[in-house]
Amino acid sequence: MHPAFSVIFLTTLIGVGQGFFLALFTVESYATLKLIPQQDHVSFYALGSAISLVFLIGGLIASIFHLGHPERAWRAIVQWKTSWLSREVIALPLMMGLVFLYGVAHFFNLDVNFLQLPEFKGQLTLLLGILTTIATFALFICTGMVYAGIKFLQEWANPITVVNYILLGGASGFCFATLFAVFQAPDLVLFYAGWTVIITIVALITRGFSLYRNARLKYSSNIQSAIGIRHTHIKQKAMGFMGGSFNTREYFHHATVFLFKSIKWIFLILTFLIPTVLLLMGLNGEKNLLIAAFVVQYIGLLFERWFFFAQANHPQNLYYQTV
Amino acid sequence: MAQLALVIDLNVCVGCHACVTSCKEWNTSGQAGPMFDDRPYDENPTGTFFNRVQTYEIGTFPNTETLHFPKSCLHCEEPPCVPVCPTGASYKRTEDGIVLVDYNKCIGCKYCSWACPYGAREFDEKQKVMKKCTLCVDRIYDQNLPPNERKPACVMSCPTSARLFGDVHDPASEVSLAIRERGGYQLMPEWGTKPSNHYLPRRKTHLRIHEDELVRADNPLKKEDIRHETSKEVSLDDWLM
Ligand code: SF4
Ligand code: SF4
Numbered sequence: 369m370h371p372a373f374s375v376i377f378l379t380t381l382i383g384v385g386q387g388f389f390l391a392l393f394t395v396e397s398y399a400t401l402k403l404i405p406q407q408d409h410v411s412f413y414a415l416g417s418a419i420s421l422v423f424l425i426g427g428l429i430a431s432i433f434h435l436g437h438p439e440r441a442w443r444a445i446v447q448w449k450t451s452w453l454s455r456e457v458i459a460l461p462l463m464m465g466l467v468f469l470y471g472v473a474h475f476f477n478l479d480v481n482f483l484q485l486p487e488f489k490g491q492l493t494l495l496l497g498i499l500t501t502i503a504t505f506a507l508f509i510c511t512g513m514v515y516a517g518i519k520f521l522q523e524w525a526n527p528i529t530v531v532n533y534i535l536l537g538g539a540s541g542f543c544f545a546t547l548f549a550v551f552q553a554p555d556l557v558l559f560y561a562g563w564t565v566i567i568t569i570v571a572l573i574t575r576g577f578s579l580y581r582n583a584r585l586k587y588s589s590n591i592q593s594a595i596g597i598r599h600t601h602i603k604q605k606a607m608g609f610m611g612g613s614f615n616t617r618e619y620f621h622h623a624t625v626f627l628f629k630s631i632k633w634i635f636l637i638l639t640f641l642i643p644t645v646l647l648l649m650g651l652n653g654e655k656n657l658l659i660a661a662f663v664v665q666y667i668g669l670l671f672e673r674w675f676f677f678a679q680a681n682h683p684q685n686l687y688y689q690t691v
Numbered sequence: 692m693a694q695l696a697l698v699i700d701l702n703v704c705v706g707c708h709a710c711v712t713s714c715k716e717w718n719t720s721g722q723a724g725p726m727f728d729d730r731p732y733d734e735n736p737t738g739t740f741f742n743r744v745q746t747y748e749i750g751t752f753p754n755t756e757t758l759h760f761p762k763s764c765l766h767c768e769e770p771p772c773v774p775v776c777p778t779g780a781s782y783k784r785t786e787d788g789i790v791l792v793d794y795n796k797c798i799g800c801k802y803c804s805w806a807c808p809y810g811a812r813e814f815d816e817k818q819k820v821m822k823k824c825t826l827c828v829d830r831i832y833d834q835n836l837p838p839n840e841r842k843p844a845c846v847m848s849c850p851t852s853a854r855l856f857g858d859v860h861d862p863a864s865e866v867s868l869a870i871r872e873r874g875g876y877q878l879m880p881e882w883g884t885k886p887s888n889h890y891l892p893r894r895k896t897h898l899r900i901h902e903d904e905l906v907r908a909d910n911p912l913k914k915e916d917i918r919h920e921t922s923k924e925v926s927l928d929d930w931l932m
Contacts, residue, residue: 369805436799436819443796444777453802454777518775520808520882588881589808595760596876596890599749608711608743608762611735614813618804683879684810687745687762 369521370618371677377430379511380540380669382460383533385423386504387541388548389467391560392416393497395553400494404559409474412552413493417471419548424464452517456510463507466500508534515676522585523680528578535571536639536672540665542567543643547662550655557658561647568665572640575672579632582679594686604689615688621678631675638668693858694768694788695826696887697846698866698875699761702894704853706744706759710845714742714763714824717844722829723794727817739815741824742845758893761854763845764811764824765878765886766790772803772812781821788860788887789828794820808882831856859887 399406432438444457473493480492512530519525546560591602643665650657719726728738742763749756773781780796781803797820804812812823827843846856857866875889
């Protein structure tokens with residue numbers, strides 16, 4: 369498939385926003401269980417929610433560039449019964465709204481005593497946090513299923529695609545949280561860096577598995593089934609046009625084999641190796657190393673997403689072999 | 692329910708592209724139009740078409756055969772492009788099974804084109820909506836046309852009658868008969884899309900000619916100058932003379 373920059377930025381940016389929210393709420397749940405000290409409502413949670421929202425809005429803006437008619441984008445909510453894309457279009461603003469409410473509740477330090485336990489503080493933000501977490505995972509699943517749900521894009525059509533979206537979004541979100549903690553909660557740097565390394569390594573395993581799987585993929589369609597001629601020697605002589613068409617633009621990455629292969633190694637190094645090393649080196653709170661870790665990982669994810677799209681081989685390409 | 696479809700006879704298609712041009716001509720000025728063209732008279736012209744004719748070479752030289760292969764939306768009975776559309780712009784008509792795009796609803800997300808294994812959908816870069824073969828829905832029901840012209844433009848234009856049009860759910864229709872009797876098949880059956888359009892395979896027509904059919908053994912006008920041995924025996928003629 370042709371990797372569209374709008375979709376690359378959409379999926380990576382909302383991934384950071386979602387992962388970062390999960391990182392914030394992880395701290396709140398740990399603090400509720402008194403495992404780590406509670407953080408400031410305004411300078412940590414409310415500011416964090418606002419930043420998470422900025423990433424999500426960034427993704428939303430990127431998605432607009434993908435649409436031919438963004439002014440009618442609201443129509444995309446109607447087919448949620450059958451379309452994962454429609455579900456994603458619902459889940460994204462839903463999550464954004466909940467993150468907003470979560471931030472507002474923290475900012476004004478609002479609370480409601482749902483459980484009739486006067487000692488138990490922060491019930492409202494916990495409830496909102498749980499709801500937002502559910503929405504966050506729903507959004508991850510929708511995003512992953514948009515790709516995993518097309519069964520003949522065999523590189524994508526596997527639950528591992530959804531798992532990768534969750535883990536890669538989580539890794540980049542926690543990585544950003546580490547950076548955020550340097551400025552807003554220095555005692556959490558170790559906590560976040562530790563989680564980032566763990567999630568990054570698990571993501572490397574699952575992403576590595578999908579690379580392994582894709583390298584051994586057996587395609588169900590071939591030129592014989594595409595045109596229905598049973599012969600071992602079939603060669604396309606003309607595609608029906610000379611100047612290209614939507615079919616040659618949308619479904620091919622048009623990169624050289626060398627570039628394509630290098631991008632695989634670039635993303636593996638930038639997304640997984642370098643950030644892990646930088647995080648481990650920066651555990652003492654060295655700002656620049658942690659900033660670099662996030663920036664490098666995000667750039668790595670842009671390459672990862674490019675490769676994700678480019679690697680998917682659409683069966684329609686069987687009809688366009690003289691590109 | 693009816694399922695209108697095309698049946699394309701690969702045995703007689705000569706790859707003239709008449710269906711491609713007449714499709715573009717009809718649809719660019721019809722309900723689906725205009726269909727954009729970029730650099731139509733320059734280098735690398737490109738544009739939106741509903742129908743393409745491709746050419747394949749089968750076999751290795753010198754035992755090769757040329758196959759011209761027209762390709763357009765197959766109006767699948769289980770169209771994977773329809774459920775994925777988030778807006779409902781892509782839909783399949785219940786009354787005749789035609790798969791259409793509502794250009795007023797389409798947001799141009801291109802997701803449906805990813806979900807069509809045949810690459811039958813083309814995005815219109817000018818109008819920013821997804822387009823595809825409509826089976827000339829604005830023509831086949833037009834009461835102002837004489838009944839024998841209420842067919843898709845491609846079918847009307849094909850000089851070799853390689854394209855048949857009709858209801859594949861009606862066992863007595865011309866298309867059903869052709870599929871049944873001439874080995875009609877579907878493309879990429881492995882995905883369970885159940886394409887309604889069918890293709891008729893290429894056939895080898897051999898004429899077996901015996902030696903004695905090349906020279907006329909009975910030799911009525913002595914043209915071949917065959918002189919048969921005459922019998923030494925007394926024949927009926929001798930007897931009568
Ligand atoms: S050929 Fe493609 S566009 Fe047409 S109905 Fe089938 S899946 Fe949809
Ligand atoms: S491009 Fe249009 S028709 Fe296709 S899935 Fe998107 S909204 Fe539906």
